Amino acid sequence: MGSITRKKTLAVLALSAMIGLLLLPVVAAIPALASGGEAPAAGGPPPDAAKKDGAESEKKVEKARDVYYKTEGIVSGAPAPKTTDGPKDYPRYNFESRVLLWFANQQHLYYGSFVLAVPIFCMVIEFMGVVSKDKAMAKKYDQLAYDFIKISLTAYSLTAILGGILIFTFLTLYPAFFGYLSSIFRPVMHIYALTFVAESGTLYIYYYGWDKMKEGLLKWLHLSMSVILNVIGTVLMFLANSWIGFMMSPAGVDEQGRYLGNIWHVIHTALWNPLNLHRILGNMAFGGGVVAAYAAYRFLSAKNDEERAHYDWMGYIAMSLGVAFLIPLPFAGYWLMREVYAYRQQMGITLMGGLLAWLFIIQATMIGILFLSTNYYLWQALGRMRGGERFQRYIKYFVFILVCGFLVFITPHTMVMTPAELKAMGGQQHPVLGNYGVMSAKNGGINVIITTTVLSFIWYQRGNRMPAVSWAKFGNIFMGVFFFFAYVNIIWLAIYGYFIPANVRVGLSVPQVATTLSTLFFMTALNLSMLKGAKQIGPIEWGKISVRSQYALIMLATAFTWMMGLMGYIRSSVRLFWHVNEIMRDNSPWAYTHTVGFAANMISANVLFFWISIMFVFWLGTLGAKKAPVEVKSPVPGRAPEPAVGH
Amino acid sequence: MTSLKLVEGFMPMQMLFELALCVALFALTSHLLSKSGKAMPRFWQGILFWVFIVSYLKWRVYPPIPFSVRAMYGFVSLIAVFMWVSSNEEDWKKFKQPIMNVLDANTGFHKALRTMFLIAIPIILWGFSYNSFLPNLDEPVELRTVHPAPPASTKVHGKTFVLQTSQNPFRVNPEGKYDQEYTNARIVEQSMGRLMKGDANPWDEKAEGYLKYVREGGEIFFQNCHFCHGDNLNGRGLHAFAFNPIPANFTDPGTIAQLQETFIFWRVSKGGIGLPNEGFPWASVMPPWEQHLTTDEIWKVVLFEYWHTGYYPRTWD
Known part of the structure; x- marks a missing residue:
């Protein structure tokens, strides 16, 4: 008994040390972040050049006004490059560079959102399992959380690969723009990369430690690791959001785009917080949709009642979690739009009354489809329980x-x-x-x-x-x-x-x-x-739900994916001919807004590619499970049907 | 149907109430029929209800709804009918039954129906193909951006106006200070028609300040604008129908009611020719009024337009 306790203590210490080491780079970088980091000088003079003599250095201290915060700061960077159309600033293949970047960006975002959302689900479901008094249910929840993280693991490496492709696309096709953006964000660029390392490390320990840490204190530790995982993931996303926030509503730079030494101003732009909230909720709704579609796919291809029961239940949980985050999403979107209007009326009108207004009608249609599908699923779900027919x-x-x-x-x-x-x-x-x-x-x-x-859900309950x-x-x-x-x-x-x-x-x-x-x-x-x-x-007779309900889940997921592509396009194209709004102009031949038809086709192509690739990921999951040794399980008396294992 | 008019001011809600009433009546009829043992098959209920919605939109709502919107509504209604008839397994089976029968039932009637479909479907497809090949003399559909995004600032008579922050200099209280609240309280009331408030008559000889400027704006409007925008400001002036599209209807909640005063100031000053790129295809013949009116006159006209329509200009506070 004593040796077990000692082992547990050692495990806890080892784990804490590991997490500490993973978080060390982030902690170490915080002082640099607080002081504003080193001056990012994209092509600017080296720091020691300024020390040549006192008089010269006095001259070099130039102050300028922040375009957004209106505070004064010391100019610490080069102005935004004035690009010209040519191979220097816009090298290209014989293809529209913007479309290539669009594709790379969108795919990275789809996978990124998915792998950021799934650990949040895992955390919630694992917690439900830990606190559940019903042992059979606790095991079911635990298995479900494990299934979720398993799906996301392959997707995680794909996210990293797509991130690499995205950076290469930027470097190859938009070097001047990427150079400028990375010079502005230099103080936090490595924090971003290191956060990624911390995220990966925590995720792997979380996943591979599942079986070793399944009881007692270790289980709680495992659960708390999911909290850490999600905190890191959220920080990661917030940092990525600060780039797009800067591109839409720049701050921390002067009118020429020169960095003024305060990285917090660069990150904390007018639209950063609304974007953060909107993206967290959006990721969750999207992640729920994808997992629900996975469950629907497995339900439709299930060979026996047991499998059907498990995937019916999994689809229901994923859908519920997704919809729980879908409900506040329009309100977060409303806040974002309000802030956009407050930041620049022009931008707001371009979005909702002008050039891009038609896309908002398509968006409204997609939102409507999401809610109709959800309701339809809930009504169909009434069919799998006796008594549901009265509604x-x-x-x-x-x-x-x-x-x-x-x-x-x-x-x-x-x-x-x-x-x-x-x-x-x-x-x-x-x-x-x-x-x-x-x-x-x-x-x-x-x-x-x-x-x-909400009323439909109450009826369902x-x-x-x-x-x-x-x-x-x-x-x-x-x-x-x-x-x-x-x-x-x-x-x-x-x-x-x-x-x-x-x-x-x-x-x-x-x-x-x-x-x-x-x-x-x-x-x-x-x-x-x-x-x-x-x-x-x-x-509740799990598995005895109509197949139409599963198609509704697939519809829900497809609508999420399509809408995410659409809204990303709208958000990005509202900058019109600016790389960084009012700071750095896009002088490439593709600085025009695509037609609604072209954009819709492009979004559909992205959606199609994502679904084909994620089907591959799902298939990979199934392949791995088949080769795994069969675990002998002792039946629990009176338990609910054991979820079919087979990913 | 002509005797049952859509009442101005209540039309949007009236349409929804009428539809709700019809749904209630259909439900009641269906209930009574099934109680008396003459229940209508679910299949025909679904089809008839959809036909009813489509007909309602086509013939009941006036002025006619453009086809694109009717198509959208019709499609959504079709989805709604599907959601209703397939909401539970039993209903779905009942709904599918006639379709399945046409496909594989072995009765003489169904065989005849199958043959009929076999002949009719190619003919219908041929008809669609034939129609699509016919030369079309209609003007193409234009996806116009009615409210293009304004520039950050505009220069009129040598002075630069920042659209986000500029204010109408005539929107003032008796002390001569810019006052939204004071002026908003004196615009016409929107109820059944637009009624002027008793104590806010710009044509009262004693009217001073804001109301006097409204009167002056009105005079300018009736000297220059009403030929196209109409004496009710509803875009149906004497010359309105000579243009395509017809001039803007200020009484609609989707035009000036949605915009800042400075937006209107910019549009009046620069006219159709001054529309930005996204306003393509620039289908507007409005003259750039800065060539005919002074800055003050333009501001007064804008003041009058808001007063007369009973709308408040958009503000961002």
Whole structure:
């Protein structure tokens, strides 16, 4: 017994030392970060040159004003290069360089998002397993978390490879731009690289240590390692976000693009935080979608009921996690757009009212598809539990409410029409539908959709259960009234928005969102407390769900992927002909905005490539599992069906 | 249907309420029919409901909805019908049954139907192909950007105006200070029509300050702008239909109500010719009014347009 404790202690110490070593570079770099790092001098004079004589050095201390923070700083870098179209600044193959970079970037982002999201799921699911009192369920959760991380491991190396390809593409095709960007971010470039090393190391220990650390204190340690893994992953993403934030809304440099010595200003640009939040939520929703699609694929190709049961359950968990993060995503997007407008009105109008407005209609359509698919899945899932049928006859009304919200949400402000139709309509704006084309109505539309999704979820929770608490009747009435007034409030505010100034109208989104979120949090919580000790009508028969539901999951994942590609394109192309907005101009022949059709085709090609490659990753996972020695498992009495192992 | 008018000001919600009412009626009818043992097959329920939605959009809503939007609505409705009829296994089986029967049932009727489809489908495809080869004399569809992004600043009569920060110099309170709140309280009211407030009549001889400037803006508007933009500012002036597209309708919530005053100032000053690249294909004949009006006159016209339509200019605070 004593030797076991000693072994455990040693393991804990060894692990702590290892994590400490992994994090050491990051910790060591913090003082440099705090002091602003060394002056990044892209082509600037070497530091000792300035020491030649006092008078000369006095002259060299030049101050300039930060373009965003308006503070004064010592010029510590060269101005942004003024590029010209030619092999020096824009070397190329006989192909559009921008498209190549787009492809490399998008693929790296898809995989990056996936491998950043999956460890967060693992952390949540592993935690659920650890705290679960039901041993069989605990094991199921643990196995599921392991399955998740297993999928992400192959994807992780692909992410690194794609990251390498991306850097080579930058260096080969956009050397001047990449040189400038890396000179600005020089103080944190190595932190980024080292964070990557820390992430990889932690991930490998986390994965390979799974079996060794499956009980007691070691399990908690293993779980806490997932927290560290996610903290590192998040820092990694925030750093990557600071580059795109800088490109869109530069700060920390003067008008010529010269670095002013404060790296925090360069990182903490106007759009950095909204981008961070939006990306975390987006990654989670996307990761959930991909894992759900994986489960759906395995469900559809399952050979027996046991496998079907496991993958049905896995798909449900992944979908639930994805949707949990999808729900706040539109609100994070709203905040981002608000900050974009606050930063540059021009940028906001280009996005939502001007050149790129059509892409936002496509985006709205995709968001609608996501929510419709989610609802459809939940309704189908009612079919796998006895008692669920009592809700099914009301589904048609849900469909109607959802579709009304959806139609309002996707109605374009500027309609596509022939000149003859325009004359028949009597102007560019339709007097009835034109009202759906503005933000006030659209906010109402999306909030109605989300509230209905919450309602569908509450029904799903109740599928095979009847509340047995003494106050069940009162609870139901309260819930009904709450939802009724939530709808009334959302719709009323959408209408009221037409009669008030724009700045007040923008503020109206707050009570609308608050209404939606309160239905989500309060009503779900109320429902759960009503279901404590509920009367079971029948069991959940995992695996007995329609195949249509699995296609809905695949649809959900594809829509996520497509939308991510679309939004990335919109965010990037809003800079128009700037590499770094208003600082470094894009003088390549490709500084124009693609047509909507071309962009849509390009996004579809990226989506297709991602799905083909990730199918390969999934297949690799299956291959590895087949070769693994068969583990003999002792059956647990009365347990739920053992999830089929076979990745 | 003509006797049941869509009421101006209530049209968007009226349309949704009408549709909701129809859904309730359909549900009730279906319920009563099935209670009396004459339930309509799910297949025909789905098809008929979709046909109803498409017809409603085509014939009920006036002015006519452009085909692109109707196609979008129609497609979404089709998805909605699919979601409804396949929401549970039993319904889905019922819905599929007639289709499966056409495909493989061995009755005389179904055999005849199969033969009919075999003949009809190629003919329909041929019809589509034939139509697509016919020469089309319609003007091409233009995906116009109605609100192109404005420049950061604009130069009018030698003075540079930063669009993000400039203010209308005539939007002032009695003390002569820029005051949104004061002026917003004096614009016309939007309810059933647009009604002027009793104590805010720009044509009152005693009107001073903001209201006086509105009157002056109105005079300039009626001397120069109303021929195209109309005396109700709804884009239907005397000459409106000579142009394609017709002039902007300021009473629509999607035009000036969405924009900053400085945006309108920029558009009026520079006209169609001053539209940026993304405004392609520059289908606007509006003259650059800076060649005909002073800066003050342009600001006053903008002031009048907001007053008359009852909209507040967009602000960013």
